[in-house]
Amino acid sequence: MAEQWQDVLDHAVAVAQKAGKVVREALQSDRKVSTKSSSIDLVTQTDQKVEQLIIQSVKETFPAHRFIGEESVAAGEPCDLTDEPTWIIDPIDGTTNFFPLAFLLIMGVVYSCLEDKMFVARRGKGAFCNGKQLRVSDQKDIHCSIVATEFGSNRDGGAVEKIFSSLRKVVCLPVHGVRGAGSAAINLCLVASGCVEAYYEIGVHVWDVAAGALMVTEAGGVLMDVEGGALDMMSRRILAANNRHIAEQIVGQIQAFTPQRDDAPPQQQ
Ligand SMILES: O=P([O-])([O-])O[C@@H]1[C@H](O)[C@H](O)[C@@H](O)[C@H](O)[C@H]1O
Ligand SMILES: [Mg+2]
Numbered sequence: 423m424a425e426q427w428q429d430v431l432d433h434a435v436a437v438a439q440k441a442g443k444v445v446r447e448a449l450q451s452d453r454k455v456s457t458k459s460s461s462i463d464l465v466t467q468t469d470q471k472v473e474q475l476i477i478q479s480v481k482e483t484f485p486a487h488r489f490i491g492e493e494s495v496a497a498g499e500p501c502d503l504t505d506e507p508t509w510i511i512d513p514i515d516g517t518t519n520f521f522p523l524a525f526l527l528i529m530g531v532v533y534s535c536l537e538d539k540m541f542v543a544r545r546g547k548g549a550f551c552n553g554k555q556l557r558v559s560d561q562k563d564i565h566c567s568i569v570a571t572e573f574g575s576n577r578d579g580g581a582v583e584k585i586f587s588s589l590r591k592v593v594c595l596p597v598h599g600v601r602g603a604g605s606a607a608i609n610l611c612l613v614a615s616g617c618v619e620a621y622y623e624i625g626v627h628v629w630d631v632a633a634g635a636l637m638v639t640e641a642g643g644v645l646m647d648v649e650g651g652a653l654d655m656m657s658r659r660i661l662a663a664n665n666r667h668i669a670e671q672i673v674g675q676i677q678a679f680t681p682q683r684d685d686a687p688p689q690q691q
């Protein structure tokens with residue numbers, strides 16, 4: 423069993439490197455950008471090409487594996503997370519910034535292709551960046567903490583109000599600073615690396631956070647819902663932190679709302 427999963431992880435890393443090459447090459451050429459759920463929810467031909475490249479490559483080696491892919495779901499494929507080995511793929515996370523990467527279930531891979539940083543986590547075996555083990559920050563004081571977040575792609579007035587109001591309250595805790603890498607996956611890797619103490623966002627999708635979430639727990643951090651309960655991967659809400667104390671202080675500032683779940687039946691979408 424262990425060898426089987428090692429094969430899968432090796433494949434994930436190899437295909438992430440291949441995908442990174444495609445993204446780097448695309449940066450040199452014209453980008454054809456289309457929109458999805460709204461005018462700021464973007465998709466490029468490279469997102470679609472990279473997702474197909476990953477799926478084809480995995481199918482050839484592991485024909486029984488299943489997929490949840492951002493662009494496949496956008497094209498009408500179901501978003502079903504079962505007990506079957508499932509690859510959860512975000513071909514490029516942070517399309518607006520033309521950033522990196524790819525994912526799985528009991529392991530996570532995030533490739534920051536412009537920096538050539540390969541983040542890898544395996545349940546129970548730690549999280550690593552280019553082979554170096556990651557550890558979350560040991561900061562216990564919220565006033566000395568840096569918090570990452572994003573505005574996401576929801577421009578509904580009520581949601582935007584709550585996002586701003588939460589951010590104002592977090593800033594005024596006060597925290598030391600606020601950051602946003604423009605990629606949910608990279609923000610989670612920043613928590614895992616100890617570069618920021620926490621990251622929260624409402625509106626992310628399972629493919630944005632599946633790999634990075636494992637990176638955080640394997641680096642010693644915690645995950646929860648933005649209202650403090652257990653993290654629900656399909657709920658589109660996430661709070662990650664270096665420890666529970668920091669996480670709970672952020673929970674107290676967030677004005678939560680409930681986006682449509684990733685696994686909502688198609689007729690409701
Ligand atoms: O669409 P995409 O570029 O893959 O992913 C988005 C990025 O992670 C962004 O940082 C986050 O704010 C959004 O919520 C995500 O949907
Ligand atoms: Mg994404």
Ligand SMILES: [Mg+2]
Pocket residue numbers: 469492512513514515516517
């Ligand atoms: Mg994407």
